[in-house]
Amino acid sequence: MTLWWIGNAVLLVVLVVVILLLSGVLKAATSIVPSIRAISDAASRGSKDLDATALLLTTQDQVRQTVAVVANYGGSLDVILDDAEER
């Protein structure tokens, strides 16, 4: 009978340990959820921000045209103006 009561005491300790461990696991899992939501929101906003990247193609085209115009303008200036050594 004494051994039985000792076993009950051990089981009681096991109950407390189980509750403590599982409580820690639940607390950790609960704390992850807000972080996941924040990450999800940030990723969603980042994805929306990147919608403008398609405009880079327009920028690329405009830069090409601008540099081409500048090159033509520079070529004309090269013809019109004297070089530094010639003056």
Added chain:
Amino acid sequence: MPAAGVVTIAIIVLIVLALVYYLVATIFQLQRITAGLDDVIKSVGEIVEKSGPVNAVVDDINANLDAGVELLEGLLVKKAGMGDALGLVDGLYPGAAQAGFRAFPESREITPPRIAEVYTRGTLTLARLGREAPIATANPAGPVLRNIEYGSLNARLLYPEARQSRPERLERSPVIGTDAPVQYEPPEDPSRPRKRFRRS
């Protein structure tokens, strides 16, 4: 049943209940985490997809801009000379001469002339246009000519005096045509100036 048996059963039931409660709660939290991670993965996938071609496009833009910069720097150095080109750039963008020109590493070793301090911005504009610029009438090593309040007058004073303070004495531009007060005879010798006579 002895009391110890009842206590044992009660403790075991409590352990099972604790296991069920905490594990079910944990499962629910993990399901929410999984759903959140699915959203994250979806958004991250969109980010990866949208940002994929950015590098190539930006590299192409940078390459074009680099070519434009090299072209303009080369043209400026060719037309103005290395020293004056540095001085002009440093005048418009103070401190830029320290970085020098990209295509001319030796430009970092050159001390730029104080063109912006000696000449007004209008004069620099004329200098950039090339001919007829009075930029050579003053020495960058000399005293500063720039006057903030009368900057434009200083620039005009760099030109010959007749153009500035006595414009009324200048000869008027000739009027041409059959009704012009001064008629010019056809030149007998193209190398000599035409004779002119006043029409009566």
